[in-house]
Amino acid sequence: MSEQRVAPADAGAVDGRLLRGARSRRAIARHAVDVASVEGLTALSIGRLAGDLGISKSGVQALFGSKENLQLAAVEAARETFLAEVLRPARAAAPGVARLRALVERWIAYVESPLYPGGCFRVANLSEFDSRPGPVRDALARDTRDWQATLAAELRRAAAAGETAADLDAELVAFQIDAVLCAANTALRLGDDQVVDKVRRVLDALLSAPAAGAAR
Amino acid sequence: MSEQRVAPADAGAVDGRLLRGARSRRAIARHAVDVASVEGLTALSIGRLAGDLGISKSGVQALFGSKENLQLAAVEAARETFLAEVLRPARAAAPGVARLRALVERWIAYVESPLYPGGCFRVANLSEFDSRPGPVRDALARDTRDWQATLAAELRRAAAAGETAADLDAELVAFQIDAVLCAANTALRLGDDQVVDKVRRVLDALLSAPAAGAAR
DNA sequence: GAACTAACTGTACGATCGGACGTATTGTTT
DNA sequence: AAACAATACGTCCGATCGTACAGTTAGTTC
Numbered sequence: 282m283s284e285q286r287v288a289p290a291d292a293g294a295v296d297g298r299l300l301r302g303a304r305s306r307r308a309i310a311r312h313a314v315d316v317a318s319v320e321g322l323t324a325l326s327i328g329r330l331a332g333d334l335g336i337s338k339s340g341v342q343a344l345f346g347s348k349e350n351l352q353l354a355a356v357e358a359a360r361e362t363f364l365a366e367v368l369r370p371a372r373a374a375a376p377g378v379a380r381l382r383a384l385v386e387r388w389i390a391y392v393e394s395p396l397y398p399g400g401c402f403r404v405a406n407l408s409e410f411d412s413r414p415g416p417v418r419d420a421l422a423r424d425t426r427d428w429q430a431t432l433a434a435e436l437r438r439a440a441a442a443g444e445t446a447a448d449l450d451a452e453l454v455a456f457q458i459d460a461v462l463c464a465a466n467t468a469l470r471l472g473d474d475q476v477v478d479k480v481r482r483v484l485d486a487l488l489s490a491p492a493a494g495a496a497r
Numbered sequence: 498m499s500e501q502r503v504a505p506a507d508a509g510a511v512d513g514r515l516l517r518g519a520r521s522r523r524a525i526a527r528h529a530v531d532v533a534s535v536e537g538l539t540a541l542s543i544g545r546l547a548g549d550l551g552i553s554k555s556g557v558q559a560l561f562g563s564k565e566n567l568q569l570a571a572v573e574a575a576r577e578t579f580l581a582e583v584l585r586p587a588r589a590a591a592p593g594v595a596r597l598r599a600l601v602e603r604w605i606a607y608v609e610s611p612l613y614p615g616g617c618f619r620v621a622n623l624s625e626f627d628s629r630p631g632p633v634r635d636a637l638a639r640d641t642r643d644w645q646a647t648l649a650a651e652l653r654r655a656a657a658a659g660e661t662a663a664d665l666d667a668e669l670v671a672f673q674i675d676a677v678l679c680a681a682n683t684a685l686r687l688g689d690d691q692v693v694d695k696v697r698r699v700l701d702a703l704l705s706a707p708a709a710g711a712a713r
Numbered sequence: 714g715a716a717c718t719a720a721c722t723g724t725a726c727g728a729t730c731g732g733a734c735g736t737a738t739t740g741t742t743t
Numbered sequence: 744a745a746a747c748a749a750t751a752c753g754t755c756c757g758a759t760c761g762t763a764c765a766g767t768t769a770g771t772t773c
Contacts, residue, residue, distance in 0.1 A: 411686035464676030470627035
């Protein structure tokens with residue numbers, strides 16, 4: 282595999298071939314995310330992808346080597362998009378409750394957007410791979426762990442700053458928030474628009490109620 | 498389609514052919530549920546199903562007419578299993594909080610059981626079909642609505658009996674419980690056993706905290 | 714017993730899948 | 744200029760998919 286071999290020791294003199302390949306891989310992976318968000322990573326087909334992008338099936342095959350590698354590249358591309366659309370913008374908000382609310386709001390906007398007809402890539406594909414051991418499942422599981430850890434970390438900051446109850450169980454509340462967001466993603470696909478309000482109300486309750494989510 | 502044409506007006510004189518067909522359909526649909534719980538309703542293949550059960554591919558085809566009909570039959574079979582494994586046993590508990598806890602405990606047992614390697618059929622397949630309009634999506638969405646409605650109804654009974662806060666928002670809490678259960682289903686697939694405790698703690702918090710989940 | 718119906722089999726078709734070549738093109742290195 | 748490396752293409756393969764169709768077997772109805 283020749284993955285991301287760009288940017289060598291002497292910057293400026295990058296290999297034009299690798300650069301071109303990286304660009305192609307990127308474009309393919311991005312489109313793969315869109316397709317897989319709606320139809321799933323399994324239904325993803327190399328031939329269909331090539332047809333959509335107007336390139337040859339063999340080209341895609343040569344760039345990724347195998348379908349599993351293509352799936353992994355899609356997971357990675359989705360991860361980067363999530364980083365850029367949710368995590369990075371929310372970092373502008375102050376740590377603690379404010380950033381937590383920003384994360385949730387960015388997540389809602391990210392999932393609600395008509396740009397992503399299939400909703401959250403991770404949610405759509407994790408339940409497809411959760412019973413199928415392999416590198417794809419591992420990658421998706423890692424994303425889930427990271428996301429919940431991000432929420433938990435912000436919850437701990439909020440608790441430390443006295444913005445929430447001091448005895449708040451960060452991991453448990455993070456688990457709840459993620460659960461509600463995933464459920465909201467599905468509900469939105471089914472046409473339930475009221476679910477966004479529900480998410481906000483749940484978040485309010487979790488952050489304000491000193492007893493809720495606390496390990497007693 | 499000759500769906501469930503058994504049990505005519507004069508009971509006792511059932512058509513043996515239809516009875517046999519119904520039995521075959523049942524057996525196939527049951528196995529389809531097992532397969533689809535792990536690999537999804539899309540990955541379900543008529544040929545594979547026939548091979549597993551030792552019957553001819555054409556036989557399956559003739560019994561269901563199309564793959565979509567087979568998928569719908571699987572959804573129906575899963576619904577009946579869920580009814581028998583979760584809803585019906587929980588009805589032994591007293592209405593209100595007791596039955597609510599019974600429902601959740603039965604759900605956990607149902608999902609944790611090694612008999613169901615793919616976990617909850619609905620959870621596994623809804624996220625696969627939520628972006629794909631059609632009768633299969635509608636059937637799965639109906640199951641979800643019914644399940645949340647069952648939870649909400651029990652919550653209302655609990656509130657009316659004074660077992661929880663009177664101003665508890667039944668629909669919102671039902672949404673939360675379902676969300677947490679679905680997340681737990683996925684977490685269990687990923688090998689996280691602690692999630693069962695998390696579910697119980699969340700349920701405790703939701704039922705005891707008067708403020709949590711209330712519309713204020 | 715004859716006509717009919719439903720369950721089931723066997724075979725075949727067109728489409729699509731992932732993957733395995735061999736080859737041409739383009740860019741890099743020596 | 745020569746050797747090499749990476750992208751990209753065209754073609755072919757075996758496997759599997761859903762479905763259609765003709766035919767056989769078993770049970771019902773007249």
